Amino acid sequence: MSIEIRQVNKRFGHFQALNNIDLHIESGELVALLGPSGCGKTTLLRIIAGLEAPDSGSIAFHGEDVSGREVRERNVGFVFQHYALFRHMTVFDNVAFGLRMKPRRQRPSEKVIADKVHELLNLVQLDWIADRYPEQLSGGQRQRIALARALAVEPRVLLLDEPFGALDAKVRKELRRWLARLHEEVHLTSVFVTHDQEEAMEVADRIVVMNKGVIEQIGSPAEVYANPASEFVYHFMGDANRLDLAGQQLLFRPHEVSLSLHPGSNHQSGKVRDIRPLGAVTRVILNVDGQDEPIEAEVAADHASLAGLTCGQTLYFRPRPGSRVGEVRFSEITS
Numbered sequence: 001m002s003i004e005i006r007q008v009n010k011r012f013g014h015f016q017a018l019n020n021i022d023l024h025i026e027s028g029e030l031v032a033l034l035g036p037s038g039c040g041k042t043t044l045l046r047i048i049a050g051l052e053a054p055d056s057g058s059i060a061f062h063g064e065d066v067s068g069r070e071v072r073e074r075n076v077g078f079v080f081q082h083y084a085l086f087r088h089m090t091v092f093d094n095v096a097f098g099l100r101m102k103p104r105r106q107r108p109s110e111k112v113i114a115d116k117v118h119e120l121l122n123l124v125q126l127d128w129i130a131d132r133y134p135e136q137l138s139g140g141q142r143q144r145i146a147l148a149r150a151l152a153v154e155p156r157v158l159l160l161d162e163p164f165g166a167l168d169a170k171v172r173k174e175l176r177r178w179l180a181r182l183h184e185e186v187h188l189t190s191v192f193v194t195h196d197q198e199e200a201m202e203v204a205d206r207i208v209v210m211n212k213g214v215i216e217q218i219g220s221p222a223e224v225y226a227n228p229a230s231e232f233v234y235h236f237m238g239d240a241n242r243l244d245l246a247g248q249q250l251l252f253r254p255h256e257v258s259l260s261l262h263p264g265s266n267h268q269s270g271k272v273r274d275i276r277p278l279g280a281v282t283r284v285i286l287n288v289d290g291q292d293e294p295i296e297a298e299v300a301a302d303h304a305s306l307a308g309l310t311c312g313q314t315l316y317f318r319p320r321p322g323s324r325v326g327e328v329r330f331s332e333i334t335s
C-alpha cells in the first residue's frame with residue numbers, strides 16, 4: 001500500500017507546524033521521519049493516520065484519497081512510545097482485542113482468532129508469555145506485544161511514533177534490529193518517527209529529514225549521510241567539527257581526522273584536552289589556537305599517535321580530503 005502526501009499544511013494558531021509537505025512512500029517501504037523535537041514529525045504521522053486534519057493538502061493510500069476518511073476507516077496500525085496495553089487483559093487477550101472488536105459479520109471465530117494470535121506472538125517471538133499480564137513484562141516485551149496487537153487487524157499501513165523511546169539504550173538497539181528484520185519478513189508499508197539518527201539509519205529504507213515543518217532531504221540512509229543536502233542535515237546526521245582555515249570554514253566528522261605526532265603538509269596543530277577510550281576507537285579532543293570550538297578526532301584505539309599520549313601534549317591533525325566547505329570539498333582548496 002503506497003502513501004501519497006501532497007501539499008500538506010498544518011497550523012496551530014499562528015504556528016506553522018507543517019509547510020507544504022510532499023512525500024511519496026512506496027508500497028512495502030519502511031520510511032523514517034527524522035528531525036529534532038518540534039519539527040512536525042508526529043503531526044505528519046497523525047495526519048497520515050487521520051487523528052489530525054491538515055489545513056490543506058491530501059493523503060492518498062494506493063491512489064485512493066483518504067483525506068475525508070476517519071481513523072477507523074483508514075485501517076492503520078499504531079505503536080506509540082507510551083501506548084499502554086490493557087492492564088487487566090493477558091497478552092493473548094490484548095493481541096486478540098482488535099479482532100474481537102470487529103463487527104459481527106467480519107469477526108473471525110474464536111478458533112481463527114486463537115491461531116492468528118499465536119502466529120503473531122510467534123512473529124514477535126513472545127508466544128511463551130501469552131498468559132502473562134502487561135505488568136509482568138519488560139518494557140521491550142511490552143512494545144513487541146503492542147506491535148503484535150497493531151498487526152492483528154491486518155492494517156494497510158503501520159505507524160510507529162518513537163516506539164522504543166522509553167527503553168534503555170541496549171534494549172532499544174536490540175529492538176530496532178529486530179524491527180528491521182521483522183519488516184523484511186512482513187513488508188508492511190511503515191512510517192517510523194524518531195529523533196535519533198542512528199535509529200533511523202539502522203531501521204529505515206529511506207529517511208525523511210525534517211526541520212521546522214519542512215522536509216530538508218529524502219534519501220536512503222547512505223545518501224543522506226554521505227551527501228547531506230544542507231548544513232542542517234550534515235549536523236543532524238552525526239557529530240561535526242568546524243575549523244576556520246584561511247578564511248574558510250571546513251566541516252568534517254571526528255572519524256575524518258588524521259592524527260599525527262609530527263607536522264606534515266596541511267597539518268594543523270592542536271593541544272590535547274581530553275582522551276576518551278570508547279572501545280574500538282578513542283576520541284581525542286584538541287584545542288586549536290584562534291577558535292573556541294575544539295576539534296574531536298576519533299581514531300582506532302591502537303593508532304600510533306595515541307601511544308603514551310597525555311593531556312596538554314601537542315598533536316597534528318588534518319581533515320581527510322573530502323571534508324566539506326559549504327559545497328566545496330576540502331581536497332579542492334588544499335590541492
Ligand SMILES: Nc1ncnc2c1ncn2[C@@H]1O[C@H](COP(=O)(O)OP(=O)(O)OP(=O)(O)O)[C@@H](O)[C@H]1O
Nearest residue numbers: 012015017035036037038039040041042043044195
Ligand atoms: N495540538 C497542538 N496545539 C498547538 N501546538 C501543537 C499541537 N500539536 C503540536 N503542536 C506544535 O507543533 C509543533 C510540531 O509538533 P510535533 O509533535 O509534530 O513535533 P515532533 O517533531 O513530533 O516533536 P517531538 O519529537 O518533540 O515529539 C511543535 O512546536 C508543537 O508544539
